[in-house]
Amino acid sequence: MASRSPEKTRPSVFWPLAAIVVPLVTLIAKVRIIGAEKLPREGAFVLAPNHYSEFDPLIVALVVWRIGRAPRFMAKESLFRVPVLGWFLRKTGMIPVARTSSASSAKQTMAQSEALVEHGRGVIVYPEGTLTRDPDMWPMRGKSGAVRLALADGIPLIPMAQWGTQAIMGRYQKGLSLWPLRKPVTVIVGDPVDVSDLRGRAGEPAALTEATNRLMNAITALLEQVRGEKAPAERWNPASHGQKETGRLDP
DSSP states (O other): OOOOOHHHHSOOTHHHHHHHHHHHHHHHEEEEEEOGGGSOSSSOEEEEEOOOSTTHHHHHHHHHHHHTSOOOBEEEGGGGGSTTHHHHHHHTTOEEEOSSOSHHHHHHHHHHHHHHHHHTOEEEOOTTSSSOOOTTOOOOOOOSHHHHHHHHHTOOEEEEEEESGGGTSOTTOSSOOOSSSSEEEEEEEOOOOOOGGGGGGTTSHHHHHHHHHHHHHHHHHHHHHHHTSOOOSSOOOGGGGTOOOOSOOOO
8 A cells, every 4th residue: 555644643543443343344354455546645535435235334444444544434413412422423533414405504514524624534425325225236326415525625526336245244134144254345446526617516406416426427437347247327216216215324
């Protein structure tokens, strides 16, 4: 790997956490990283991965840590009010997400973006908001949370795709499939998605839709590369199939 960020070399609460999580995850999964150099070693970024297994966050966190950055996620606002857990989330710099699209939500997004830039931190946002409903686990229709953060302050918007986690924990599966150990998982990081032409229209629904489509296209293209097959021409839309999107983390 290239030189590590001060985030990883400077003592923090992530160190004891990594000492526990990294050995466990590497025992379960043999993770191959493609394009690690495309994740900025310094400064703010918004990392947007695909999502089809409850085990995904551990793989993504491991990859980000290996590359040399601290893995911070966008988390439900209500979790920050839970004793102990809320303290831990704040201590590690996790970002609370508003549950509604409103003027107050827009202000919160702006504040979160400014904080990322000020502290030079990255955040991991699942643009689908929950596990994909696509029958073949391709990325489904995205939400605008990731692009809102990126557009607010011109933060690099980095797509990511991973494949193989389903062998460890399938979608909606209860418990892990641990044997055999070291199941192969491939993670690929892509070039930043160019949304610079939309920054002046960041508050317009059409601009957010366009930016989200660009992001989801980039994630899908990366997943096609890893899987060695083409995604469906039309992206899965849960609303069109009478599916309720629960557990989402971005507006």
